[in-house]
Amino acid sequence: MVTGAAKLLVSAGADHPALCLSSAKSNAFRSSSSPSSSASLQPSRVQFAVVNVSSNSPNPRSLRLCSAAVSSSVSEVKSSSVPFLDHKETNILHFVKYHGLGNDFILVDNRDSTVPKITSEQAVKLCDRNFGIGADGVIFALPGINGTDYTMRIFNSDGSEPEMCGNGIRCLAKFISELENSQGKQSYTIHTDAGLIVPEIQEDGQVRVDMGEPILKASDVPTRLLPNKDQSVVKCKLDVDGVSWSATCVSMGNPHCVIFGTNSSENLEVDELNLAEIGPKFEHHVMFPARTNTEFVQVFSPMHLKMRVWERGAGATLACGTGACAVVVAAVLEGRAGRACRVDLPGGPLQIEWREENNHVYMTGPAEVVFTGSVPL
Numbered sequence: 001m002v003t004g005a006a007k008l009l010v011s012a013g014a015d016h017p018a019l020c021l022s023s024a025k026s027n028a029f030r031s032s033s034s035p036s037s038s039a040s041l042q043p044s045r046v047q048f049a050v051v052n053v054s055s056n057s058p059n060p061r062s063l064r065l066c067s068a069a070v071s072s073s074v075s076e077v078k079s080s081s082v083p084f085l086d087h088k089e090t091n092i093l094h095f096v097k098y099h100g101l102g103n104d105f106i107l108v109d110n111r112d113s114t115v116p117k118i119t120s121e122q123a124v125k126l127c128d129r130n131f132g133i134g135a136d137g138v139i140f141a142l143p144g145i146n147g148t149d150y151t152m153r154i155f156n157s158d159g160s161e162p163e164m165c166g167n168g169i170r171c172l173a174k175f176i177s178e179l180e181n182s183q184g185k186q187s188y189t190i191h192t193d194a195g196l197i198v199p200e201i202q203e204d205g206q207v208r209v210d211m212g213e214p215i216l217k218a219s220d221v222p223t224r225l226l227p228n229k230d231q232s233v234v235k236c237k238l239d240v241d242g243v244s245w246s247a248t249c250v251s252m253g254n255p256h257c258v259i260f261g262t263n264s265s266e267n268l269e270v271d272e273l274n275l276a277e278i279g280p281k282f283e284h285h286v287m288f289p290a291r292t293n294t295e296f297v298q299v300f301s302p303m304h305l306k307m308r309v310w311e312r313g314a315g316a317t318l319a320c321g322t323g324a325c326a327v328v329v330a331a332v333l334e335g336r337a338g339r340a341c342r343v344d345l346p347g348g349p350l351q352i353e354w355r356e357e358n359n360h361v362y363m364t365g366p367a368e369v370v371f372t373g374s375v376p377l
């Protein structure tokens with residue numbers, strides 16, 4: 001069943017997924033060019049279909065090319081002339097998976113409704129890396145509110161709904177530009193629960209995001225840690241797991257607890273931390289009434305930081321955009337770094353700038369398509 005176009009079809013039993021994978025490098029897998037390739041797929045047995053778009057292809061048209069392929073494998077009954085994401089089969093969700101530095105998301109075209117197409121319980125199942133598609137969250141592109149172009153909503157992989165997601169909004173910008181069929185430099189106004197966020201796709205494909213102003217007032221972060229006179233929580237003692245940590249709390253719309261050291265060591269070696277053990281203890285600490293994301297940071301120089309993150313609702317991830325922003329704000333407040341830094345995350349670097357003129361934080365980084373697919377709900 002493998003053709004010259006590198007088409008691979010695996011059909012499993014009724015209780016197991018049938019999976020269709022296609023190379024993005026050829027148009028030969030379009031439905032019109034290979035009608036027999038999907039003939040062995042019986043719609044009732046198709047549990048899951050994925051088209052591999054190519055994680056390293058910079059070709060912005062790759063998503064549109066592959067959309068045609070999915071329509072042929074998931075639904076033989078549909079005409080391939082209808083764009084993939086516009087198919088309206090009952091109980092099938094069409095999605096595109098993206099990642100920003102390995103922080104990965106299932107993107108859903110929700111422009112026709114203000115209600116997310118799936119529930120938080122369904123999101124948990126789809127994010128599962130063994131029994132689902134696998135992702136750190138599900139992101140919906142909804143109609144704009146109050147004059148904005150779009151609204152972003154997101155479920156974490158545990159089903160909770162955060163206010164914002166930095167890597168996710170870069171992915172959303174790329175997703176929207178594909179939906180709108182636009183090319184080159186584009187900027188969008190996005191309504192989020194953290195306020196107005198403005199991502200801009202650059203000529204080089206990177207996405208620069210105006211992330212708005214950081215929130216430092218303890219009660220707004222929120223944290224119960226004792227604030228300073230100016231209401232901020234900077235270098236505050238926090239006991240976790242028998243260790244006294246030095247914590248600075250910053251909200252980028254969502255809460256972050258930033259750790260550079262302990263009472264016995266001013267500087268962390270972040271690779272030595274057992275994140276899976278200590279992360280949940282920070283996340284669920286009584287000092288954080290809305291739980292928290294936690295970043296552990298090592299300072300290489302005033303312009304170069306390294307962090308690892310334990311995310312609220314998602315655990316250890318390869319990157320966290322709001323986390324990297326919070327880290328630079330905290331580093332400035334603690335006098336450890338300048339306002340423009342490279343932040344190294346497990347999945348790669350982000351450029352972060354906290355501008356003095358307008359108090360806004362700017363994040364620049366990549367967002368890439370991984371694959372398109374369809375899944376029954």
Ligand SMILES: N[C@@H](CCC[C@H](N)C(=O)O)C(=O)O
Nearest residue numbers: 162165166167254320321322
């Ligand atoms: N990975 C995201 C943050 C996602 C939300 C977070 N888990 C929370 O619950 O606040 C990012 O890149 O910012």
